[in-house]
């Protein structure tokens with residue numbers, strides 16, 4: 420293990436010489452993954468994070484296909500020691516009925532693991548960033564990258580911390596700055612998806628009832644007619660609950676975020692029943708989740724990773740998976756390019772194709788989700804042609820190019836299309852049945 424270096428001071432001079440192999444903007448899952456793998460490969464890596472960790476972040480439900488990367492980074496023991504909850508699958512409901520459909524990762528097509536994790540992101544991201552430092556990456560928190568200057572030979576970063584500024588040079592740059600997307604903004608290459616201009620309102624609650632055993636670890640998704648909800652168990656006591664809808668719908672309601680969330684949760688029998696003894700344990704957060712993608716994911720000396728490359732609606736919890744996947748792919752590409760700079764163009768282009776392909780898979784899934792027919796087909800599963808295990812595999816992060824999954828997904832999308840024209844599955848209203856409220860808005864809204 421290398422010397423641990425962790426500081427909020429600006430780097431005076433690098434222990435590796437004047438120029439680092441790789442500089443990384445952002446200490447979230449994408450940046451930390453890339454930093455750990457590059458440092459382990461013996462590269463000089465410096466990572467700048469503008470916040471002090473742990474910091475709050477949304478995005479708490481992980482996918483099983485990240486497990487391989489965690490194994491590669493030797494993270495599982497630390498994750499389990501930190502007490503993060505294992506997650507064994509998910510369940511989906513239409514808000515008009517309490518008849519949902521559960522899926523378990525163990526049943527996915529060629530499943531390699533039966534679980535992922537549910538995490539409080541502040542703690543999880545800190546664990547990942549600490550791990551990068553322990554593996555030899557030089558980590559600077561509370562240090563914002565203010566400006567990036569790219570030249571043929573290197574990358575120059577202008578940093579700000581503690582009211583002072585300094586410049587650092589590196590051969591290559593990974594922009595893993597999340598939705599802030601430093602380079603995407605600089606180059607004006609961030610393209611939003613107009614049909615996915617969503618907004619989320621969410622909070623943490625204590626005392627939400629849940630099933631016994633592994634069913635109590637599942638992420639629940641509830642699809643309403645113009646919104647959807649998540650319920651993510653985080654710890655034995657704490658649960659994350661949120662609603663996602665068009666930002667316009669929220670604006671027109673003229674309600675505060677607190678009142679909107681309270682009302683929205685009370686209206687959903689599936690949620691209200693679970694919240695009879697619940698109370699709010701955090702403030703109510705509002706996040707815009709406008710989906711976007713950068714038109715270019717690499718340049719001569721830079722790569723974009725994680726949300727800085729693109730963000731596809733949170734419905735299928737693909738964000739951290741794509742962040743870790745892209746961090747890993749970036750690290751592997753750069754590790755080779757540092758030895759063989761002439762391979763950069765080819766390897767960076769390959770990286771861009773791989774990440775775009777992964778984002779395309781989720782974009783298609785997300786587009787289908789926002790049709791009513793998706794949930795109608797999903798909630799009427801028939802075990803024909805091995806469709807449920809294939810859909811389950813993609814939900815778990817299997818973005819491999821296997822033909823066996825690909826053709827089954829085509830059939831699944833065809834069924835969703837068919838449902839629009841012929842009712843091959845029962846039609847759903849997606850409107851909650853009127854019932855006496857199970858829980859008073861005051862209970863849901865109260866902060867303990």
Ligand SMILES: Cc1cc2nc3c(=O)[nH]c(=O)nc-3n(C[C@H](O)[C@H](O)[C@H](O)COP(=O)(O)OP(=O)(O)OC[C@H]3O[C@@H](n4cnc5c(N)ncnc54)[C@H](O)[C@@H]3O)c2cc1C
Nearest residue numbers: 445447448449469478479480564596597725726733738739
């Ligand atoms: C409502 C909502 C729900 C979600 N739910 C899920 C979920 O259940 N599961 C899931 O996997 N994903 C989910 N996501 C997505 C997930 O949060 C992100 O995809 C994930 O955090 C991306 O990781 P990242 O490392 O790319 O970026 P981040 O985790 O955002 O990290 C980027 C870091 O860069 C730092 N930074 C930014 N600018 C600078 C700068 N100039 N200088 C220095 N540092 C900088 C930031 O402080 C930040 O810490 C959700 C997202 C939303 C909006």
